[in-house]
Amino acid sequence: MTFMDSLAAGLALVLQWQSFACLAGGVAIGVFAGAIPGMSATMAVALTLPFTFAMQPIFGILLLLGVYKGGIFGGSIPAILIRTPGTPASSATALDGYPMAEKGEAGRALGMALYASCIADFISNLSLILIAGWLASFALNFGPPEFFTLIVFSLTIIAGVSGDSLLKGGVSAILGLLLATIGLDLVYGTNRFIFGSTDLMGGLNFIAVLIGLFALPEIFSFIHRPKELDGSVRRLGNDHITFADLRHSFKSIIRGSFIGVFLGSIPGIGAAPSAFLSYAEARRNSPNKANFGQGEIEGVAASEAGNNGVAGSTLIPLLALGVPGDVITAIIIGAFMVHGLQPGPMMFTTNTDIIYAIFMGLVMSSLILLVVGGVAIRGFRYIADVPRSILFPGVLVLCVFGVYAVNNAIFDVAVMFVMGALGYAMALFKLPPAPFVIAFILGPLLENNFRQAMLMSQGSLDILARGPITWFFWALTALAIALIVKGALHPGEEVEQEVIASKSAK
C-alpha cells in the first residue's frame, strides 16, 4: 500500500459520524470525570474500556483517547475553582489558578487553561505524527541511570515553586520526601514506617495527600476565620480571557508543550512532573516572577500546557514501540489487543489505515476539546459565584467522596484529613505546598531509579555518568543550581516578592 492509499484508507475510517461521536462523547466523559475530585483520568479510561469491546476498533480507540484528553483538561477545572486538583497532573494549575479565582478571575483562568491545553495538545499530536519514530528510539536510551539524572534535575524546580523563602520550600520538600518513603520499598520489599498497619503497607494514597494538602487548608482557614473571608465575595465568574493574555503567555505555552512532548515520550514519567517543570521554567523566564503563586495567568498557561503536552506524546512509545508510558496507555494497549491489534513497529506496516485514522482522529480531538471544554467551563465557572458558606461544605463532601472512590478505603479519607491538618499547619508557618507535592511525586522515582542503577552496576557509581544523556542532565542540574545560588546571593527580587506575599497573605 502506498502512502496515499493508506492516507485515503485512514481518512475513510475516520470520516464517519461515529468517529466524531466517539471522540466528542469521550472528551465530554473525560472532562466531566476529570472535574470530579478523586475521579482521575485513569479511572475514567478504565471504566470506559469495557464499552469499547463491542465497537469497531477505531471507534473504541478514539473514544478512549477522547476520555484521556478530556480527563487531563477536566482536572484543571476544580483545581482553579476550589483548589482541589481533579487529577494529580493539575496540581500545578492550582498554584496560580486558585488565587486567580479568589481575585474574581475564574473565567479568565479557566479560559487560559482551555486554550493552553488545546494548543499543547495540538503540538503534542503533531509531534506524535511527525517525529514519533525518532523520539521513540531516543526514549529507549532511557535506563535507570538516565532517569535518575533527569529526576535530580527535576528536583531543582522546587526552588522555582518555593515562593518567598528557599529554606521554607526546602523544609516542605523534605517533608514530602519523608512521607513518600512510607510503605514497602521497591528493591527489598522492606516495610517502612508502617507501624504494623496493613493499610500503610501500600504507602499514602497520592490523591488523598493531594486533596488533603490543597483543598482542606482552605476550608479549615474558613472555619477558623469565617467573617474575614466571607466578606470578599468572589463572583465575577463571568470574565473572559483576552487575546492579549494569550499572546503574553504564548511563549510559555509553546515551551510547556515541548516539555510535555519530551517527558511524555519517555515511558514512566507522566503528566504531573511535566506540569511542574513547565511551570518552574515559565516562572524563571518571566519578568513577573514575583507574581507567580499569587494569581499569574502565565502560571496557569504553563502548567496546563505542560500536562496536556504529554497527552499526545505518551502515544509515541505506545504506537512506535508497543510500550505503555503510563497506566492510562497500558489500559489503551488492552483495548488494542482486544481488537487483535498489536501496537508496535509492525503496526505501521500491517495496520497503516488504523494508524493514520488515529493520527487524524487525534488532530480532530484537539479541536473537539476546544469546543467541549468551552461548553464545560461555561457551565462550571459559575461555581466561583457560589458563596463560600455554601460552596465549602459541598467541596468537603466531594473531597471525602472522591478520595474514598479512589481505592474504596475509608483509611484514605483519614489520610486526607491528617494531610489537611498538616497542610493547614504548613499554611500557618507559610510553608508552600507545591515543593511537598513535587518531592512526594519524584521521591520514589528518584530512589527506585538510583537503586535500580546500583543493581545494574553492582554498586558502582560510575554508571550514573555512563553516556551523553546523563552528562546532559548533570550539566543542566549544575546550571540550575548555579542560578539558584546566584538568586540567593542577590536577593533583590526576593525582597520584592516578600512585600507582595505579605500584602496578599490572607
Added chain:
Amino acid sequence: MRVNAFIISLGAAALAASSALAQDYPSQPIQLVIPYGAGGATDLSARALSNALTPILDRPLVLANRTGAGGATGSAAVANADGDGYTMLAARVGSHTVNPAMKETLPYTLDDFRFVGVYEINPVVCAVRAGSEIDSMEALVQQVQENPGTVSFSSSGVGSMLHLAGAMVLDAFGVENPLENATHIPMGGGGEAATAVLQGTATFVCTNSSALASFVSNDQLQPIMVTTPEPLEGFDAPTAASLGHPELEQLVGWTGIAGPADLSDEAAEAWGEWLEQATQNEEFLAYMKKIGSQVDLMSPEESVEFVNAQYETFRKLVDDLDMRVE
C-alpha cells in the same frame, strides 16, 4: 467508579425492599475486591468475568480496586471481612502463592481464604531482547555460569511472580545461587519489566504471555521458553518439558475467586454454579483468548489443591534460595 456503585446500590436497595422474600443469598449487592490497579491483568480479567456474571446474578456485582503492597492491602481487607459472601476477592498468583511464600510480614496466609474456583490460567514465557547473543535457555545458562553477574532479569517488584519466576527458571536449569550469579532488577510494574529488557536494562524476563505478546509479534523480544505443556501459539519457543524441565509447568499465572476462610457454604455453592455458567459465556471466552489467557475452571477442591501445590513449590524454592523478604 463509586458513582456507579452508588447508583447501583441505590437501585439494589429499592429492589431488595420489594423482593426481600427471594432466596437468601444473594440478597444484596456483592462486592468483588480486585487487589490490583485498574487496567492491570487481574483487573481486566475480573471485569470480563463480571460482565459474564451480570446476566446470571440477580444482584449487582460491585467491583472495587483496592491496590497497594503488591496485592496485600486488598487481600487483607477480604481476609478480615465477614464470611457472608458479600465481600469476595479476585485472588491472583502474586497475592496468593508468591507473596505468602516470600513475605514474612504478610498480614494473611492461604488459610485465611476459602477458594470457590480458579478460572483462568496464564502461560509464562521467558524472553530476551531480539538480536541478543543469548538466544536460548542454554545460552542464557551458559552466560550466567561463565560470567556471573553479567546477566540480570527484571520483575514487577520484590515478591512478584516475575521475581520468583526468574530465580526458579535459573535454579531449575542448574545455576547455583541464581540470585547471586544473576541480578534481579525490580521495576515498577509488568509493562516496565518488559520494557527494561527491550531497552537493555535487564537481560531477560519471565512473565505472563499476554504481557509479551505484542513485543514478540513485533520482533522486539525473542521468547526462549514457554512453561505450558504444549507449544504456545504465537510464541516460537520450546516448552519447558521439551528442555527437560517439566517441573517448570508449575510456573503459571492464574486468577480465581476466593472469600474469607469462614465463607458460608451457601455462598460458596452459589459461586461455584455462577462460575460454571460464566465460563461458558462465549463473549467471555473470546475476550480471554484475545488477551492471551486460557479459561480453565477448577472445582473448589481442585483449586485449593492447585494453589497449595504451587505454594509448596514456591515455598521450597524460597527456602532453598533464601529469598524470604522480611
